[in-house]
Amino acid sequence: MAGKPKLHYLNARGRMESIRWLLAAAGVEFEEKFIETSKDLEKLRNDGSLMFQQVPMVEIDGMKLAQSRAILSYIAAKYNLYGKDIKERALIDMYIEGVADLNEMIMLLPGCPHDQKDAKITQIKEKTTNRYFTAFEKVIQSHGQDYLVGNTLSRADIQLVELLYYVEELDPSLLANFPLLKALKTRISNVPTVKRFLQPGSQRKPPLGEKAIEEARKVWKF
Amino acid sequence: MAGKPKLHYFDGRGRMESIRWLLAAAGVEFEEKFVDTSEDLEKLCNDGSLMFQQVPMVEIDGMKLAQSRAILSYIAAKYNLYGKDIKERALIDMYTEGIADLNEMILLLPISPPDQKDAKITLIKDRTVNRYFPAFEKVLKSHGQDYLVGNTLSRADIQLVELLYYVEELDPSLLANFPLLKALKTRISNVPTVKKFLQPGSQRKPPGDEKTVEKARKIFKF
Secondary structure, three states: OOOOOEEEEOOOOOOOHHHHHHHHHOOOOOEEEEOOOHHHHHHHHHOOOOOOOOOOEEEEOOEEEEOHHHHHHHHHHHOOOOOOOHHHHHHHHHHHHHHHHHHHHHHHHHHOOHHHHHHHHHHHHHHHHHHHHHHHHHHHHHHOOOOOOOOOOOHHHHHHHHHHHHHHHHOHHHHOOOHHHHHHHHHHHOOHHHHHHHOOOOOOOOOOOHHHHHHHHHHHOO | OOOOOEEEEOOOOOOOHHHHHHHHHOOOOOEEEEOOOHHHHHHHHHOOOOOOOOOOEEEEOOEEEEOHHHHHHHHHHHOOOOOOOHHHHHHHHHHHHHHHHHHHHHHHHHHOOHHHHHHHHHHHHHHHHHHHHHHHHHHHHHHOOOOOOOOOOOHHHHHHHHHHHHHHHHOHHHHOOOHHHHHHHHHHHOOHHHHHHHOOOOOOOOOOOHHHHHHHHHHHOO
């Protein structure tokens, strides 16, 4: 029975945000059940709903899918955002794994011990400009097309642009020397489904404030 | 032009070993070019061969594929080890991501600070018997079939059995209460291509010793 996909996670970006972006970009309406206390998480675990006792978990098409990569790949394949053949998929996978590596560093920043934070930020900025942005600028330059792979919108474009927004939050100057990435960001942001998601009132989540980090520490015990 | 896939990595398991297992299980012959020094790695970077300046990298079907997940997914899809439709693929992905999580803990053990090692080992053992092994035993029990997904050999079986060998190296007693996992391990080990890979003289790599870890530190500068 097809209902809307149902997302189980904290009321925060974390490891669910990329899934929200992709569903939204694909024009798929979804529901969210927020985990607010450690009891909420325990209940899901005791229900047997979480294969590895972890969230994100998404109820979709009769499955209780855990593991963010599994969820993202399913959504991408279902909504034709995964290239036209296995070679395009391989390129898309290579790109989004690079995106995920940088995203992971940014995502873990709030949980970083205070005395290590500055060093981590420096490292992130350096990797952003010297490794990741350089790599993706080069891809777009190599074919001059509007999308990263196969001249068609794919999850790679969505996930990269999502990342560009996070980098912009960290330091807007980092995008300065990457005109093709800036153009991609503008172009993808104007895709109607993405544009809607970027507006206030959508299910897009804001960055974590200090209070939210403390709440998360309680629920996830870190 | 189809030649054999060419694997670029250092002469150790690391993040390339799962790829070696999968290629071997698929019956695909492959070559290896070992990164022995940091100069070797630099050369590959300067060649423009490494999209994110990292290995693993595999030359395959005219591509220079980086990111182990991208490589694994391509091989699995190409050799029909990825299920028959997107729902089977979603299950396979969920399973292999759980495997990757536990595998990552074991992989990073040799480089954890000595004063944290015992705690890490305890955590790994706890997760193994309380989270991961029960999850997979439950899957096998739920359908009673010989393979994890779709009653057909897939990458999920190969990657899980690979992990079972690593857990056995850490502590053989951990498998004791999981008869279906033990049976899967035996069954997959007897698949002719896997059996060959398990024999001495194959391209399977031994566990890392102090010397290998030190060598990796020099090459990868960590």
